[in-house]
Amino acid sequence: MQRAAVFDVDGTLVDTNHLHVVTWWEAFRQAGHDVPMHAVHRAVGLPSTDLIAHLLGDDRDTDRDAGLSAAHKALYGQYMDRLPALPGAGDLLRRLHRDGWTVVLATSASGAELGALRRAIDADDAITDIAGAEDVREGKPAPEPVELALELAGAPASQAVFVGDTVWDMRAGSAAGVRCLGVLCGGIPRADLAEAGAEAVYADPADLLGRLEGSPLA
Incomplete structure (x- = not known):
């Protein structure tokens, strides 16, 4: 599965x-x-x-x-020619891909902006698909972006984890029935992410990568 x-x-x-x-x-x-x-x-x-x-x-x-x-x-x-990836972002996606996870992005970005974000992450070899703004009728906190990502991955909600940085992400993931992980690098407090549905909260992608074995992504 x-x-x-x-x-x-x-x-x-x-x-x-x-x-x-x-x-x-x-x-x-x-x-x-x-x-x-x-x-x-x-x-x-x-x-x-x-x-x-x-x-x-x-x-x-x-x-x-x-x-x-x-x-x-x-x-x-x-700023689109110099968007900075967060620490460990590309490494985390590549590690998950090697571990057998199907990696899908669920984002409200599209077009040139989405292209700039992908260049910043620099991990297209690990990304299977993208559920972008143009692909859904309702964005987060509606569950549709996460549900589409699951469809693209061919995975059920029970076998999925969603990682995001806002309460909108956590609400969307929770509504889609997936386990949610929060990261603090977007500037939203830990308590707010947890209240919105985050099962665990990490500082940034590098922190999640460093503690991967003890996470739902192990």
Whole structure:
């Protein structure tokens, strides 16, 4: 039976969360919205339209959503040629691949952004498939991205582990019925990840790799 190791990307394998915070904050500022950075940080990991709705509310002018997303994309694009992988990210994926896990990414990124993230991780030889933003109708915290990842891996939820850095990741994985592991490198507190469904929490991919034998990915 196939075993699936499903990974979020931003903040889990690549150190991008705070870049997203600053560029979303600037996109909101340019559009005349005063949104605190701490609030943006807590929303990172949601699909763009959901992030905007989460921060501005349902009574906003939704006709401006596309402009906000485009502004964020343009601002974030300045960094895409130098996105830094988190410590141990590529090594962890390659180790799991060697150990017989089917590695699939579940991310809200797509297009050029997804390509930049893959280049940063530099472990395409270990990645079997990707469930990207364009492949699902609902992003996290809905379970659909994780469920699609399992389908791509050919693995049941009972034989899968999902690794992520946000409460949205943990809620999506829990709703999909998989075991969830959290990492702190996205900046979300351990207690919040545990409350949202994380079975165990690690500092970053290198920490998980170093303690792999005692983890659900052993």
